[in-house]
Amino acid sequence: MSAQLIYDLVPLGSIIRYSDGTPRPPERHRKKLSAWESANSGGRLIRKTPARQAGQYSSPAHFTLHEGDYGSGSVVVLRVHKSFSVDCGLKFVVNSRPAPGSIQVFDRAGEGAELVYLAASRQDAETWLQSHGYPNAVLEEVSVDTVAADAVEGRAA
Structure with a gap:
């Protein structure tokens, strides 16, 4: 599924996976694996932002995934979000949608x-x-x- 279809059709709360289509490198190649993981992951769809035009500047529509929280116990120290433009070239898959x-x-x-x-x-x-x-x-x-x-x-x- 394209990023545009995710933006247009998928409800907030859905679990989305994304991929650039490349195979996962071996664990021993830490730098390559880290780069691969940044283009092949997933999260919960939490926001959709429409395109904006302000003077000579414009930004395309985009959506944001919540990839995870990091911390200790019940204290969240870091919340990881990742945003994708609707013209992003990655491939997306909907793993689950929120239950009615x-x-x-x-x-x-x-x-x-x-x-x-x-x-x-x-x-x-x-x-x-x-x-x-x-x-x-x-x-x-x-x-x-x-x-x-x-x-x-x-x-x-």
Whole structure:
């Protein structure tokens, strides 16, 4: 699947893998392996940002994946996000989509909102919010229609 199709069809909360198509180098080639891993990984789709035009500068539409959190115990020290332009040449695969009825927790309302948590239920989302402090959070239920329509359109593309 292309980056443009991910942007157009795949719902936030989906687990996406991406690849440049090259084979994984042997473990002993640490530098080559590190470079390969930066172009062959995956994460949860957390944000879609439309194209922007500001004066003579423009930026294409892009989406962001949350690749992981690093820290100790329950303290997150580093959160890794990676953004991809819709004209990116990598190949993408949707591993899973959010389950219908699950609750998406966004950090705020509006166009720049970022998915910060995907809860199994509204109660789970509200419990998570109490301990994570997002005062402007917005909860949205994942509908059956949205996931089904995206899945059919994604397969047809």
